[in-house]
Amino acid sequence: MWKVMMPRKIAYGENAAREFDYPTDSLVITTTTPDIYEKWLEYTGIKEYEVYNKVTPDPSIESVEAIKKNYEGKKISAYIGLGGGSSMDVCKYLGKLTGVPKILIPTTFGTGAEMTTYAVISFEHKKKLLQDEAFLADAAIVDPYFLPGTPYNIMRNSACDAAAQASEGYDSKLANPLTKLFCKEAFDVLEDAIINDKPQLLPYGAMLSGIGFGNSSTTLGHALSYVFSNEGVPHGYSLSACTTVAHKFNKSTYYERFKNICKKLNFEPLTLKQGFEEAADVIMPDRGHLDNNPIPVSREDIVQCLDEIINKNPLS
Numbered sequence: 001m002w003k004v005m006m007p008r009k010i011a012y013g014e015n016a017a018r019e020f021d022y023p024t025d026s027l028v029i030t031t032t033t034p035d036i037y038e039k040w041l042e043y044t045g046i047k048e049y050e051v052y053n054k055v056t057p058d059p060s061i062e063s064v065e066a067i068k069k070n071y072e073g074k075k076i077s078a079y080i081g082l083g084g085g086s087s088m089d090v091c092k093y094l095g096k097l098t099g100v101p102k103i104l105i106p107t108t109f110g111t112g113a114e115m116t117t118y119a120v121i122s123f124e125h126k127k128k129l130l131q132d133e134a135f136l137a138d139a140a141i142v143d144p145y146f147l148p149g150t151p152y153n154i155m156r157n158s159a160c161d162a163a164a165q166a167s168e169g170y171d172s173k174l175a176n177p178l179t180k181l182f183c184k185e186a187f188d189v190l191e192d193a194i195i196n197d198k199p200q201l202l203p204y205g206a207m208l209s210g211i212g213f214g215n216s217s218t219t220l221g222h223a224l225s226y227v228f229s230n231e232g233v234p235h236g237y238s239l240s241a242c243t244t245v246a247h248k249f250n251k252s253t254y255y256e257r258f259k260n261i262c263k264k265l266n267f268e269p270l271t272l273k274q275g276f277e278e279a280a281d282v283i284m285p286d287r288g289h290l291d292n293n294p295i296p297v298s299r300e301d302i303v304q305c306l307d308e309i310i311n312k313n314p315l316s
């Protein structure tokens with residue numbers, strides 16, 4: 001049996017967030033400041049709402065429970081997560097706790113988190129990637145309106161992440177014909193957006209990627225990237241060389257195309273402070289990614305991949 005899950009309602013494209021029919025008495029959850037979210041709310045036309053804007057990056061379980069307690073007994077018809085990943089993660093977890101429907105509106109693009117059953121919440125200061133069907137949005141709204149104003153570096157990292165997720169998801173052992181369809185289309189759209197300078201296509205491409213990889217998995221490229229993330233390298237940037245080398249190792253059909261995307265985005269070479277052996281110790285236990293890689297990966301392979309990433313400039 002194969003299974004694919006996605007939000008019950010998906011509204012996307014120009015004016016999606018403006019034309020969507022929102023319920024009244026919703027609680028808008030956002031990470032930004034009033035000068036920004038008030039403009040967004042005006043655009044969406046959401047009526048009779050309350051705003052909770054004290055969500056911090058990497059939200060903790062304590063802050064989720066605090067919101068739950070804060071609004072206990074009040075009539076809330078829906079949570080609306082408006083912003084980046086943190087706002088959406090809080091909505092997902094709250095929705096699971098209370099059963100209140102959730103509407104997710106990403107204002108940054110790349111992760112496709114609005115489409116997935118994943119949420120990242122911190123427990124005792126440690127980020128944990130959780131998966132639960134209850135995290136799935138009741139509605140996801142993807143509107144390129146929020147794209148302008150995104151700094152180039154963030155946009156480029158997000159685009160790289162979305163393309164890495166789509167192509168790793170396509171190759172994943174957990175892929176099925178329908179997830180491959182989404183991943184393939186996602187990569188085509190993202191490639192067109194990046195190579196032909198059509199940034200307005202990025203949100204749609206990231207959304208497709210979210211459905212595709214969210215129902216399969218990412219693989220070796222993502223597994224390699226976390227040792228760089230741990231040293232402060234942005235996620236999307238670390239994937240540029242990591243996923244390129246992983247695709248080469250896997251003989252992926254996406255190897256050349258992914259590399260070309262990274263070249264177009266002009267990523268600088270990566271550096272790593274820790275030694276390859278030490279890094280391999282961190283990567284090897286990441287079975288969630290490695291076990292779903294299309295071919296088996298040994299510790300020696302990991303060290304060799306790291307050597308290629310650092311010493312052989314894989315994007316040249």
Ligand SMILES: [Zn+2]
Pocket residue numbers: 161165222235
């Ligand atoms: Zn990613």
